[in-house]
Amino acid sequence: MSGTPGTWVTVAKASELASGAMKRVEIGGQELAVFAVAGTFYALSDRCGHMSAPLSRGALAATPAGLVITCPLHGSRFDGATGKNLSGPVKEAPPDLDQASDRLRRFLARTAELSAAIRTHDVPRFDVRTVGDDVQVRL
Ligand code: FES
Numbered sequence: 001m002s003g004t005p006g007t008w009v010t011v012a013k014a015s016e017l018a019s020g021a022m023k024r025v026e027i028g029g030q031e032l033a034v035f036a037v038a039g040t041f042y043a044l045s046d047r048c049g050h051m052s053a054p055l056s057r058g059a060l061a062a063t064p065a066g067l068v069i070t071c072p073l074h075g076s077r078f079d080g081a082t083g084k085n086l087s088g089p090v091k092e093a094p095p096d097l098d099q100a101s102d103r104l105r106r107f108l109a110r111t112a113e114l115s116a117a118i119r120t121h122d123v124p125r126f127d128v129r130t131v132g133d134d135v136q137v138r139l
């Protein structure tokens with residue numbers, strides 16, 4: 001797909017976008033995570049505001065406080081409607097490393113400590129509309 005900045009571009013079919021599932025779309029040089037929850041459509045940059053992991057491969061949850069996307073790499077959390085960073089990244093290595101060597105545990109702990117020192121930014125959100133069955137995003 002291609003697109004010019006400021007224009008509306010079809011990125012998905014509403015009937016094919018399952019509620020709660022995230023779809024990765026590349027268009028006009030942008031990598032987007034497009035998703036629907038309870039009949040409302042959303043689009044954020046697919047690049048985590050921490051170290052650019054693909055958010056579309058993370059977890060999307062509807063919580064009492066709103067939609068929350070959790071990054072699959074270090075666990076930073078973002079508001080699914082606005083892209084605002086809510087928390088993260090996770091500062092510790094995973095707790096279930098009983099079978100791992102001491103060297104691997106030290107490496108993961110060091111990696112977690114270093115990644116936690118990297119600032120996490122909000123991710124850009126994009127305006128979304130539907131035209132018939134087309135889900136369109138304004139680039
Ligand atoms: S890349 Fe997303 S939390 Fe680190």
